[in-house]
Amino acid sequence: MDPYRYLPFTSRKIMQAWADRERPPEEVAWTPITKPLEACRVALLTTAGVSVRGDFPFDQQGERDDPWWGDPSWRRLPHHLTEDDVEVSHLHIDHAPIEADLDVVLPLRRLAELEDEGVIGAVATHHYSIMGYVLDACELVEHSAPEIAAELATDEVDLVLLVPV
Amino acid sequence: MGLVANVIEAAGTPTICLSAIPPLTRNTGAPRVVGLSHPMGLTMGQPGDHDGQREVLRAGLEAGVAIPEARGYVELPFRWPEPRSVAIREPDPLPPIAQLLMRKPWLLPRLVAGRPPKR
Numbered sequence: 034m035d036p037y038r039y040l041p042f043t044s045r046k047i048m049q050a051w052a053d054r055e056r057p058p059e060e061v062a063w064t065p066i067t068k069p070l071e072a073c074r075v076a077l078l079t080t081a082g083v084s085v086r087g088d089f090p091f092d093q094q095g096e097r098d099d100p101w102w103g104d105p106s107w108r109r110l111p112h113h114l115t116e117d118d119v120e121v122s123h124l125h126i127d128h129a130p131i132e133a134d135l136d137v138v139l140p141l142r143r144l145a146e147l148e149d150e151g152v153i154g155a156v157a158t159h160h161y162s163i164m165g166y167v168l169d170a171c172e173l174v175e176h177s178a179p180e181i182a183a184e185l186a187t188d189e190v191d192l193v194l195l196v197p198v
Numbered sequence: 199m200g201l202v203a204n205v206i207e208a209a210g211t212p213t214i215c216l217s218a219i220p221p222l223t224r225n226t227g228a229p230r231v232v233g234l235s236h237p238m239g240l241t242m243g244q245p246g247d248h249d250g251q252r253e254v255l256r257a258g259l260e261a262g263v264a265i266p267e268a269r270g271y272v273e274l275p276f277r278w279p280e281p282r283s284v285a286i287r288e289p290d291p292l293p294p295i296a297q298l299l300m301r302k303p304w305l306l307p308r309l310v311a312g313r314p315p316k317r
Contacts, residue, residue: 034273036219039237039285043296048219050310055225057200062208063229063268070263078206080199081239100294101314124294126239127287134245143242143252152256163202166293168314170201178202182209193206194259195215197199197223198239 066192068154073191076157078181080165081131081138081198082123084108091122091164103164105172107181110160114141125166126198138198157190165198200226214262216241220271230265232258233273237285244279 036052037045066073082091085108092104104122116135121128130137141160147153161181167173185193203213204227213230217223218241220233234241234254243250254276261272278285291297299306308315 034220034233034235036221036233036235038235038282039218039278041286041288043299047310048222051312052219052221052225054312055222057225057269058204058227061227061229061268062204064207064210064212066212066263070259073263075259078202097294100298125289127289128239130240130245130287136248136251137240137242137245140242140251140255143248143255146248146252147256147259153259165199166295168309168312174201174205178205179209181202182206182211185206185211186209190211192212192214192259192263194255194262195199195203195213195228196241197215197217197219198241 068191070153070192071151072154074155074157074189075144075153076160076185076188076190076193077139077141077144077196078161078163078193079139079196079198080163081121081126082164083110083119083121083135083139083162085110085114086118086120090120093122093124096124096166101168103166103168105163105167105170105177107177108162109184110139110162112141112145112156112158112160114139123164123166123198138196140196154191157188159184159188199223200228200231203228214258214265216258220273224269224271229268229270230262231271232261233271234258234276236276236278237287239287240285
């Protein structure tokens with residue numbers, strides 16, 4: 034596949050440069066998946082900047098004020114959400130498809146269908162969102178990711194699928 | 199996303215990263231990456247295409263759990279049904295960083311280099 038096919042010209046050049054610049058850490062973590070998929074309790078983590086209506090949305094004004102900054106926080110999401118229950122705060126994507134159908138970036142209903150079909154064991158109680166435009170990843174890596182990791186462990190999740198936008 | 203996956207995996211929960219830009223996800227240290235050539239913001243498929251979304255989700259999970267070791271990569275065979283020109287949906291207004299760079303294009307190398315101006 035051409036990994037930059039669906040990016041506009043400038044974004045393509047920037048993403049290529051970023052990918053070329055990154056050097057994978059010498060140690061990549063590895064936790065074996067010990068159960069078959071049909072026995073796994075599965076959670077989702079989207080980078081679409083999804084928050085439950087009424088909860089604090091991801092901070093878009095902060096990014097408008099300082100375009101080099103992106104909100105590195107995270108949100109816990111219940112498993113029964115639809116597009117009517119959420120707010121999308123991500124200034125780098127067209128929100129219209131997500132507002133029409135949340136499952137294009139957070140496929141909770143599709144996951145429930147896979148549970149019904151016996152493809153996975155169970156849908157986890159909670160799911161998670163971050164917002165994908167974060168140039169300085171320190172806060173994300175040092176605070177948000179460990180906090181999400183602790184939640185996943187508490188919720189006895191066997192497998193988490195990260196869904197980017 | 200790879201950085202986040204690496205932290206979660208290190209804390210004991212296995213991760214699978216779907217990715218439309220696999221070189222970036224792989225180079226940031228994601229343990230399991232499943233490549234998928236879908237447009238930005240439409241990762242699982244078209245709105246309302248429940249069968250297509252479920253097929254992508256199932257294929258992503260099955261491909262991910264079959265990855266045998268760290269840094270493993272699999273590519274899904276799905277093809278996006280629209281031409282590229284239609285599939286690229288830019289937000290309106292453009293992101294703040296894009297607007298800034300249109301006003302001050304000399305800052306572009308800073309973004310490319312990942313060196314934001316000091317705040």
